Amino acid sequence: MKSYQLSLLLLSFWAMSSSLLAQKIAFVADCNASKVVLGNAFRLSFRLENAEIKKIRFPDFEAQGFQIVEGPVNESRYTNINGNRYTFEAYTFSLAPNEEGNYTIGPAEVTTYGGKVLKTMPVKIKCVAPSSSNVQSLNDHNLPPELAGKVLFRLECENQEAVVGEQIRLNYKVYTQIDISNIELVKEPEFPKMYSKEYRFFDKDPRVEVINGQQYATKIIYSMGVFPTKNGELSIPPAEILISVGRQDPRNPFASRNLKQYPLLSLPKTIPVRSLSGQDKDYTGAVGEYDMELYLEKDEITTDEALELVMRIRGLGDIKPITAPPVHFKEGSFKILEVEQKEDIREGGRGIGGEKTFIYKIDPQEVGNLSLQPSFVYFDVRDRKLVRIDSSLEVKVKQGKRILNQEVAEKAVDSSQVLSMQAALKSASWRPTPQPFFGSYRFYLLSVLPFLAFGGFYLLLLGRKKSLALKEKQALKNAPYRHAQEQLKLAKTALKTDTVGDFYRAIEEALKGYIGLQMNIPLGERSKERLQTLLPEKEAQELGEILEHCEQALFAGQSPHKTMEEQLKHSQKLIKQLEKRLA
Known part of the structure; x- marks a missing residue:
């Protein structure tokens, strides 16, 4: 309790x-x-x-x-x-x-x-204006007439439908027009056959809301997330609270005077859930709002080396069930040896999110200029559709000591051995007995060589590790600006086709994504107001104007082409200003 x-x-x-x-x-x-x-x-x-x-x-x-x-x-x-x-x-x-x-x-x-x-x-x-309707018409809880419609307990859920794996947020909120001395959560909703989580971070502040012309003080008292694991109907059972109305006895705080308790039940709700399996062969179970980042250890290797490709999936949603996205390449050009996974799960104001990293160990099978095409497919909860992120990485493979075609290598070895034996027989002659090897200068030289080789190899590994760390650090440093430019590129494409929704969503993500990544703000906390508090006054005002225009355009579903061009120019200019200040 x-x-x-x-x-x-x-x-x-x-x-x-x-x-x-x-x-x-x-x-x-x-x-x-x-x-x-x-x-x-x-x-x-x-x-x-x-x-x-x-x-x-x-x-x-x-x-x-x-x-x-x-x-x-x-x-x-x-x-x-x-x-x-x-x-x-x-x-x-x-x-x-x-x-x-x-x-x-x-x-x-x-x-x-x-x-x-x-x-x-x-x-x-x-x-x-205040409503002239009877407040008792809002009575959901079989309360006595003097409390009818003055206290409500409701479930708030934005989802009218969902897909398997989607994060469904349930907020249980109390509405009141009278003083309530205490609220107890008696019964939480239970989901025994699927993953659910109680949220720690949600808006706990009292607010004011208006329903049917009646003003209430409101407060969320419990928030949780449910992640359906199969298609069908998701039934949300009612939660139960116990409210105390009246005053405590000031002479004895453990006793009550005129204190009455009333149970309130939220209404049950049913949400249809559909499956995404089979809609895209590259879909690996990601549902939410995500970005993909790629980092290639080297773009030029020899046949003696393995390639390391790092893929980071970052965003809002349950990252645990996401499996390794596919990496496509020409048949016979590469071989994936193993895939290592790392998870960093976080909770923010909008629910569960985090970062999942996949490290691919890839072995080259050919020599030449080769190509890797990583693909990440996820269900975008904003647009309610599958979104594909495709990328292409060019790799140059040079011939090393390792011969990739083993049959050719074995024939070459056999041929060289036969030729060397024939040459040795033709040029054979008697020579004096050589000096013993043990104790000679060659013996001592060969004895020291392994230690020298080990020391050189160790120094080479240290230098390589430091170089990789510097490259990755630089790549992460450039990630915010690169992400913003990618989104602005999408906005330009949408501008050419006058696709208003895609245009303003790309502008919004370019600005919010840049500031969020640059200042390490979790995805769930990148609200317009929060980001404005982190910027100087001029940039904060410009950011607010652009994002407010985006919200209005997305709500209306239309915008003049000239206005879209102006918003794109303003966004490009603001990101350049922020890059000078923040980078």
Whole structure:
């Protein structure tokens, strides 16, 4: 049994996580609502991280159409974990709109003791009229009339359908218009025949949401992921919570006074699941949002060497069931000796993801200019289709001591032996008995040679290992910019065919992918707001404008060709600016 405390008077958006323990200075605006009902309030907080406030200027809320219900309330915190120092200072307001409509709250401005001047991003709020419908129509839980529609317990799931192996996120959320003193999770949903995982990282902050013109305070109390292993119907059983309504006895905290408990059940849900087997022969079980990186140890070898190809699959999704993607080549040109696998599983705000590395040991079977074609096929959960990433690597194989055709080699050896024996018989003659070998200078020279050869071989291995490490480090350093250029190339292709969806998805991935890889931000945490806090003010504003335009265009499904050309130029220019600053 798990217990969760729900407070509707305080915001807990300063919960610490290891990903926030950094020295990056940031000034951000946090709002617990995007829509409110007229006559109700919401909370807005301005937070400075890893710096001290010397001077702060808030927006003129009253001039922008808001009434200040409470605030500013000041809070500060200092944390030091294993040498990672994190500080913040925040000011929180409770605001209520004066009338219906769409509002934009301007930025706050802060000056730090270090001399930096920072501004927050604007905040958008929509105010709607209250509903005239009876609140009891929202009663899902057989509660008494005085609580009908005032407390809801619901399952939120974005998936209406799924494929085998897809990460299905289940968020269990409480909606309330009254004070709840305690919530206990009595029964978790169980999936005994498939892989499921309780998430540690999810939005635990209280929020404000509007349903049918009724405003609720909401909070996710439990989040989990389910990964179906076969096609058919996935049945999600109900979860059960126990809420406590009333007040504790202040004289005896272990006793209750006017405290009543009510059980609430979420509604069950069924999701159809289909299989992807047989749709593409190169599909190896990857479902999610992925990128592929390739690294070739050498592009020029001899027949005495084996080739090492490193393939990294990085992204959001369950990477454990992914098997080694195929590497195609002309029949008889190569032979794959073995494939080594490494996994790095992580959890972020959007669920499970990570990186899976495949190391291919490949033996050449021919001499000449040869080609390798690695292919990675995965199911993209955004576009709901199989996506293929094909690549081609050129390798030059030179003749070494090892003869690849064994039959020719054996005949050559036999022929040379016969000829040498015939030549020896023709030129045979009597000679004086040679000097004994033991104790001669040749004996001592040959005795020392193995040690000299071993030392030289060891130094050669050290130099080779260092060279490989430098090459891989350089390749990883260039990976963000290379990834961005690949996405911009896809955007150019989509621009020629006026494919709006593919164009703006490529632009969005170019920018988010570049900043995420350059700053080592997990894929699940690359939101527009998060990335903007990591950039200087000018670049942050440009990034926000481009990504906001991408979101609007993707939502509308159309965009003028001239506008797409302008967005491509702006994106190229911004990535070049960021490369100068960050690389």
